[in-house]
Amino acid sequence: MIRLEKRPQPSRAWSMATPLVAVLATMFxxxxxxxxxxxxxxxxxxxxxxEPLFGEFSFYYRPQLLVKGAPLVLIAIGLSxxxxxxxxxxxxxxxxxxxxxxxxxxxxxxxxxxxxxIFPLMVVAxxxxxxxxxxxxxxxxTRFGTNEILxxxxxxxxxxxxxxxxxxxxxxNPEGFGFPGSRNLQSWDSAHNAELIAGTGMHWGVVAAxxxxxxxxxxxxxxxxxxHIRLTGEAPRAAKFAGVNPTRxxxxxxxxxxxxxxxAGLFEVSGPSGQISIDFNVGYGFTAIIVAFLGRLHPxxxxxxxxxxxxxYIGGDIAQSNLQLPAAAIQVFQGMLLFFLLAxxxxxxxxxxxGKPEVA
Amino acid sequence: xxVPLLSLQGLTKxxxxxxxxDSVSFDIGEGEVHALLGENGAGKSTLVKMIxxxxxxxxxxxxxxxxxxxxxEPRQARADGIxxxxxxxxLFDALNVAENIALGMENPPEMRDLAxxxxxxxxxxxxxxDPFRTVGDLSAGERQRVxxxxxxxxxxxxxxxxxxxxxxxxxxxxxLFKTLQKLQSExxxxxxxxxxxxxxxxxxxxxxxxxxxKNVGECTPADTSARDMAEMMxxxxxxxxxxxxxxxxxxxxDISGLSVPAPSAFGxxxxxxxxxxxxxxxxxxxxxxxxxxxxxxxVLSGETLTEADAVKLHGDPIGxxxxxxxxxxxxxxxxxxxxxxxxAPDMSLTENAMLTGSVREGLxxxxxxxxxxxxxxxxxxxxAFDVRxxxxxxxxxSLSGGNLQKFVIGREVLQKPExxxxxxxxxxxxxxxxxxxxxxxxxxxxxxxxxxxxxxDLDELMEISDSFAALNEGxxxxxxxxxxxxxxxxxLMMGGAHGMEVAHV
Numbered sequence: 001m002i003r004l005e006k007r008p009q010p011s012r013a014w015s016m017a018t019p020l021v022a023v024l025a026t027m028f029x030x031x032x033x034x035x036x037x038x039x040x041x042x043x044x045x046x047x048x049x050x051e052p053l054f055g056e057f058s059f060y061y062r063p064q065l066l067v068k069g070a071p072l073v074l075i076a077i078g079l080s081x082x083x084x085x086x087x088x089x090x091x092x093x094x095x096x097x098x099x100x101x102x103x104x105x106x107x108x109x110x111x112x113x114x115x116x117x118i119f120p121l122m123v124v125a126x127x128x129x130x131x132x133x134x135x136x137x138x139x140x141x142t143r144f145g146t147n148e149i150l151x152x153x154x155x156x157x158x159x160x161x162x163x164x165x166x167x168x169x170x171x172x173n174p175e176g177f178g179f180p181g182s183r184n185l186q187s188w189d190s191a192h193n194a195e196l197i198a199g200t201g202m203h204w205g206v207v208a209a210x211x212x213x214x215x216x217x218x219x220x221x222x223x224x225x226x227x228h229i230r231l232t233g234e235a236p237r238a239a240k241f242a243g244v245n246p247t248r249x250x251x252x253x254x255x256x257x258x259x260x261x262x263x264a265g266l267f268e269v270s271g272p273s274g275q276i277s278i279d280f281n282v283g284y285g286f287t288a289i290i291v292a293f294l295g296r297l298h299p300x301x302x303x304x305x306x307x308x309x310x311x312x313y314i315g316g317d318i319a320q321s322n323l324q325l326p327a328a329a330i331q332v333f334q335g336m337l338l339f340f341l342l343a344x345x346x347x348x349x350x351x352x353x354x355g356k357p358e359v360a
Numbered sequence: 361x362x363v364p365l366l367s368l369q370g371l372t373k374x375x376x377x378x379x380x381x382d383s384v385s386f387d388i389g390e391g392e393v394h395a396l397l398g399e400n401g402a403g404k405s406t407l408v409k410m411i412x413x414x415x416x417x418x419x420x421x422x423x424x425x426x427x428x429x430x431x432x433e434p435r436q437a438r439a440d441g442i443x444x445x446x447x448x449x450x451l452f453d454a455l456n457v458a459e460n461i462a463l464g465m466e467n468p469p470e471m472r473d474l475a476x477x478x479x480x481x482x483x484x485x486x487x488x489x490d491p492f493r494t495v496g497d498l499s500a501g502e503r504q505r506v507x508x509x510x511x512x513x514x515x516x517x518x519x520x521x522x523x524x525x526x527x528x529x530x531x532x533x534x535x536l537f538k539t540l541q542k543l544q545s546e547x548x549x550x551x552x553x554x555x556x557x558x559x560x561x562x563x564x565x566x567x568x569x570x571x572x573x574k575n576v577g578e579c580t581p582a583d584t585s586a587r588d589m590a591e592m593m594x595x596x597x598x599x600x601x602x603x604x605x606x607x608x609x610x611x612x613x614d615i616s617g618l619s620v621p622a623p624s625a626f627g628x629x630x631x632x633x634x635x636x637x638x639x640x641x642x643x644x645x646x647x648x649x650x651x652x653x654x655x656x657x658x659v660l661s662g663e664t665l666t667e668a669d670a671v672k673l674h675g676d677p678i679g680x681x682x683x684x685x686x687x688x689x690x691x692x693x694x695x696x697x698x699x700x701x702x703x704a705p706d707m708s709l710t711e712n713a714m715l716t717g718s719v720r721e722g723l724x725x726x727x728x729x730x731x732x733x734x735x736x737x738x739x740x741x742x743x744a745f746d747v748r749x750x751x752x753x754x755x756x757x758s759l760s761g762g763n764l765q766k767f768v769i770g771r772e773v774l775q776k777p778e779x780x781x782x783x784x785x786x787x788x789x790x791x792x793x794x795x796x797x798x799x800x801x802x803x804x805x806x807x808x809x810x811x812x813x814x815x816x817d818l819d820e821l822m823e824i825s826d827s828f829a830a831l832n833e834g835x836x837x838x839x840x841x842x843x844x845x846x847x848x849x850x851x852l853m854m855g856g857a858h859g860m861e862v863a864h865v
Contacts, residue, residue: 008758010706224727227714235704240663241695242715243684 004350014348019294019301022340023308029340030333039323047322048315048333061318063201065310067272071096071264073209073306075288077216078257080297084220085232087253091137091152092261093285094159095130099262100269101166102129104182104276107191108171111183118190122266123204130262131255133159138254142247148254160281167278181277185270193271205267209306212260216299225252261285290338296345312337363426365390365549366411366442366518371420373406380406382573383420388518393540393550395560395581397593398570399790404553407570408520411551412444413437435466441517445507445524453496460495461510481512485539500648501532508539519543520551525559529648529854530818537563556819557586569593593791608826609639612810613660613691613779614672620655620664622834628652630659633836635829637779637810642801643839644825645814647854652834653783653814654696660781660812661693662686673779687719690778694768696787696814698761702768705757709749712756713738713771720775737774745770746796762789766797773800780804783814798824818850830854 027049031041052061075092082089089095103126107118137151164180166172171182185191196202220226232239232249240246264284269276291309295302316330364387373381380403388394398404409415411422413431422429424440431437434444451460458475462468469477475491482489487505495503504524511519521540525533540550540563552564560567561581569577569592577592615635622629630652637643647653658664659671661683668677673689681689695701703712714734718724723734738752745766749759756764769785785801786794802824805811814831815821821828822842829839830853837853 009755222728222731224718224724224729227711227729231704231707231715234706235700237697237701238704238715241661241683241693241701243662243682243687245682 001354003353004346005353007349007351010348011351014344015296018344018348019296019305019341021344022294022337025340025344026333026337030336033329033332033336034325037325037329039325044319044323044325047319048312048330050315051318051322052311052314055318059199061314063195063199064314065307066201066206067203068313069306069310070203070205070209071268071284072288072291072309073303074205074212074264074267075257075261075285076291076295076302076306077209077212077299078260079288080292080295080299080302081216081219081226081229082253082257083233083292084297085229085249085253086236087250088149089134089137089152089254089257090149090289091134091154091156091159091285092257092288093281093283094152094156095133095258095261096265096268096285097156097159097163097281098133098265099126099130099259100265100280101163101171101276102126102132102262103266104185104191104269105166105171107185107270108183110190112188114190116190119193119270122191122270123263126262126266127259128262130265131259133262134254134258135251138251141254142250148250152254156285163276163280164278167276167280171276173275182275184274186274191270193267203267203271205264205271208263208267209303213299213303216302220299229253261288290334294338294341308337309334362390364388364423365392365425366429367423367426368407368411369421369423371407371410371417371422373403373410373415373417379573381410381417384570384573384575385420386568386575386578388549388551389566391544391547391549392566393544393552393564395564395567396551396553396570397557397560397567397589399593399792402570402593403573404570405522406573408444408522408551408553411437411518412442412520438514438516441515442520443511443514443516443518444520445504445511445522447522447524449503449507451495451503451506454494456492456494457489457498457506458491460506461491461513464510465513477513478509481509485509485512485542486535487539500650501528504528504536512543516548518549518551520553522553524552525554525556530850532648533559557581557589558819560589561586590791608641609808610674611636612639612674613637613812614675615659615670616672618659618666618670620659620666623655623658623664628655628834630655631834633834635812635836635839637812637827639778639808639810640805641826642805642811642813642824644821644828644842645812645831645836646816646818646821646828646850647814647831648816651831652836653831655834656831656836657693657695657781657783657814660691660779661695662691684719687716687775690720690776691781692716692720692772692775692777692779693781694772694783694785696783698764698768699757703756703764706755708755709742709747709752709759709767710735710738712767713741713752716771717775741767741770741774744774745800746793762793765789766793769797769800773804777804777809779810779812781812781814784816785813786815786817786820794820828853 027045031045034044035041052058052065075096079089079092103122106125107122110118133155136155137148140146140151141148167180173181173183193203193205220230228239228244228249231242232244269280273280287309291305292302295305312334319325320327320330366388369385370383371381372383384407396404406415410417413434413436429440431440458471458478461478462474468474478489478491487509489502489505489509495506524536528536544550554560564581567579567581568575571593579589615633618630618633620630628651635643659666662681663683666679668679671679673691678686678689699705710731714723714729717737721737723730723737735752741747742749742752747767748763769782772780786797789797798820801811801813813821813824825842827839828842828845830837832854
C-alpha cells in the first residue's frame with residue numbers, strides 16, 4: 001500500500017525541486033497530449049520553450065518576454081502577500097483595469113499638454129485606481145465579514161463593464177472617427193511609457209516589477225509587517241497572540257495587491273497597449289494567480305515563474321501558428337503546469353511511504 | 361499461580377532514532393488493576409498501542425490467557441475483549457452522546473435501544489450520563505464518561521485507561537475510582553497509565569515502571585512511598601521546588617467586574633470575574649478544562665479586549681490595549697495550546713522567538729527585524745531551559761510537546777515580565793522538566809513578578825501557589841490563601857460537585 005506520511009519538517013530540497021519537477025512533468029505529459037493530437041511532440045515542446053529564446057526570430061520574441069512577464073510579476077507579487085496571509089484577492093484583473101482607466105484618464109485630462117510631470121501623475125493615479133478598487137472588498141470584509149474572494153471576483157465584471165463604458169464614452173478619442181477606444185498614448189510623448197532602451201522591451205513596468213520583487217523580499221524577510229503576514233497565514237491564532245491586527249492586515253494586503261495591479265494596468269495602457277479599449281484586458285490578473293503559486297508565493301520564485309509563464313504564452317503562440325496546435329491545447333498545457341506544481345508540492349510536507357501503516 | 365490474563369514477553373519496538381520499548385515484560389492478572397508508570401516519552405503509549413493493535417511489535421510476544429495474541433488492528437483487540445479509553449477524546453461536539461457511541465460500533469442497535477443500554481450501564485457503574493445531550497455541552501469529565509461507557513458496552517476483559525484523571529476534579533476522580541473498583545470486583549482487569557503517584561497508590565494492585573522504554577522495576581504501590589516510585593520513574597532524585605516565605609509588594613494586576621461573552625458556541629463566557637495579584641505572588645487558578653481558562657488568558661494577554669477599567673496594571677487601565685502594548689508594559693502570557701497559539705508550527709524556533717520577543721528584547725527597529733539578535737534570543741531560551749533540539753533553525757512542530765513547552769515558557773520568563781500569565785505550564789511535560797518550569801515560575805515571583813498560573817493539575821497549583829482560586833463555568837471563586845486549603849475545599853471551589861453521585865457498589 002502506498003501512503004503519504006507527514007514529514008517532521010518541510011523538506012527544503014523538495015521545496016526547491018518542485019517547480020523544476022513540475023515543468024519536466026508538464027513537458028512529458030504535454031508532449032503526450034500533442035502526440036495524441038497528431039503533432040510532433042518534441043518539436044512542439046521545443047517550439048514552446050526554445051524558439052522564443054534562441055530561435056530564428058528570438059530578436060523579436062525576447063523583448064516580448066519582458067513585456068508579457070512584467071505585468072504578471074507585478075500583479076503576482078501583490079497577490080502573493082495576501083495569499084501568504086490567507087487573504088484571497090481573486091480580482092486583480094478588475095484592479096488592473098481600474099488602474100489603467102484612472103491612470104490614462106488622469107493623463108488624458110491634460111491632453112495635449114507637454115510636461116514631464118504627466119507620466120508620474122498617471123503612475124500615481126493608476127496605483128490609486130487599483131488600490132481603491134481593492135479597498136471595496138477589503139472594507140466590506142473588515143466591516144461586514146463578507147468573503148473577499150467573491151467580492152473581488154465579482155468586481156472584475158463590474159470593472160469590465162466600466163471599461164466598456166469609458167471606451168465608448170468618457171475617454172473616447174474625439175478624433176477617432178467614432179471607433180470605441182481612447183487616444184493612443186504611444187503617440188503622445190508626455191504620457192508614453194516608452195522602451196527605456198530601444199528594442200529590449202524594457203519599459204517602466206519592468207523596472208517597477210523588479211522593484212516590487214525586491215520590496216516584497218525585504219518586506220517578507222526583514223520587516224515586521226511581512227513577518228505578521230507569514231504568521232497569519234501559518235497560524236492565525238498565534239498571529240493574534242503576537243498582536244497582529246487582522247483588520248489592518250487585510251487592508252494592507254488587499255490595498256497593496258490592488259495598487260500593484262493598478263500599476264501594471266497603467267504601464268500596459270501607456271506602453272505596449274497604448275490605449276483604453278473594450279478588449280484592453282487580456283487576463284493578466286487571472287494568470288498572475290497561477291504565477292504567484294508557480295513561484296511558491298516567494299518573490300524570487302514569482303520572478304522566475306513570471307518569465308516561465310510569459311515563455312509558454314509566447315511559445316504557445318508560435319506553436320499555434322507554426323504547428324497549427326489548437327489554442328485550447330496550449331491552455332491545457334499551461335493548466336498542466338499549475339496542476340503538477342500543486343501535486344508535487346505535496347512532497348514538501350509529505351513523503352511517500354510504501355507498506356502498512358505503523359500507527360493508525 | 362493461575363494463568364495471567366495478559367502476559368507481555370520481551371516486547372520491543374524501535375522507531376527511527378529511538379527505541380520506544382526495549383524488551384518489556386510483565387503480566388496482568390485477572391481482575392487486577394495494574395499501573396503503568398513512567399515519564400512522558402518513557403514508552404507507555406507505544407506499549408499500550410501494541411496491546412491495542414495499533415502498533416505491531418518488532419519482537420517479543422503477547423499471550424492472552426496463555427494463547428498467542430497478535431492483534432493486527434484495534435477491531436481484533438476489541439473482539440478479544442480489550443478496550444481502551446484514550447487521553448484525548450475522539451468525540452464529535454455537534455452530535456449527542458448516543459450518536460457518538462453508535463459511530464464507534466460495528467453494528468449499532470436502534471438508537472432507542474442503545475440509549476436504554478447507555479442508561480443501564482451508566483447507572484450500574486455510577487457514571488451519570490444523559491444519552492441525548494450534545495457532547496459539545498459536556499464537561500471534560502462527562503466526555504470521559506462517554507468514552508468509558510463506549511468501552512463498557514463491549515463488556516471488556518481488560519480496560520486500558522490512558523491518564524484518565526488529568527482532566528477531572530477531585531470529586532470526579534473519586535467517582536471514577538469507585539467505578540473502576542466496581543469493574544475490578546466484577547473481574548475486569550484494568551491497565552492504568554498515569555504519572556500521578558498518589559492515585560496509583562490508592563487504586564492499583566501492582567505497578568510496572570517504565571523508563572526510556574525499559575521496564576525498570578515493579579512494585580506494590582500500597583507498600584511503596586510516592587517518593588520511591590518517583591525516583592524509579594525519573595532515575596534521579598526528584599527536584600522539589602523550594603518555596604521561600606516572601607513579602608508581597610503592591611497589587612500588580614487587578615481585574616474587577618469583568619464579563620466577556622463566549623467567543624463561540626462551544627466557548628465559555630466569563631462572568632463577573634474579580635482577581636488581584638500582587639508583586640511577588642503566585643496566584644493559582646484551578647478548574648476543569650473548558651470552564652473559561654482560555655478566555656481568561658485571552659483577556660489577560662490582550663487578545664480579547666475589554667472595557668478599559670476592567671483590567672488594570674499598577675492601577676492603570678489596560679483593558680483596551682492589545683498584546684503588543686501589554687508586552688511593552690511587561691504583561692506576558694503563555695497559552696495552553698502550544699502548536700498554533702503559543703507557537704507557529706512550521707516556523708523555526710528563531711521565528712517563534714520573534715513572536716512574543718520583538719518588543720521587550722529589542723528585536724525590531726523601525727519595523728525592521730534583527731534576525732541575528734532573535735537567533736541569539738532563541739539560543740538563550742534553548743540553553744536556559746534545556747530545550748532538546750538540534751538548533752534554533754528547526755521548526756516548532758519538530759519538537760516534542762514537552763520541549764516546545766519549555767521553549768514557550770522560557771521565551772516569556774527570559775523577557776523578565778512584570779506579570780506573567782501561564783495556562784497549563786507543565787501539561788504533557790515530563791516530571792524533571794515540569795519541576796524546572798515550576799522552579800522558574802517560583803524564581804520569577806521571588807524576583808518580584810506577579811504570576812498567574814492557570815492549571816488543571818492541582819498538585820502543581822498546591823506546590824507553587826500563594827493564593828488559589830478556581831474557575832467554574834466562567835465564574836472565578838474568591839481567591840484564598842493556598843496554605844491550609846484541603847482537597848475537599850478545593851473541590852468545592854471548583855464547583856464540580858453537582859450532577860454526580862458515587863457508584864452504588
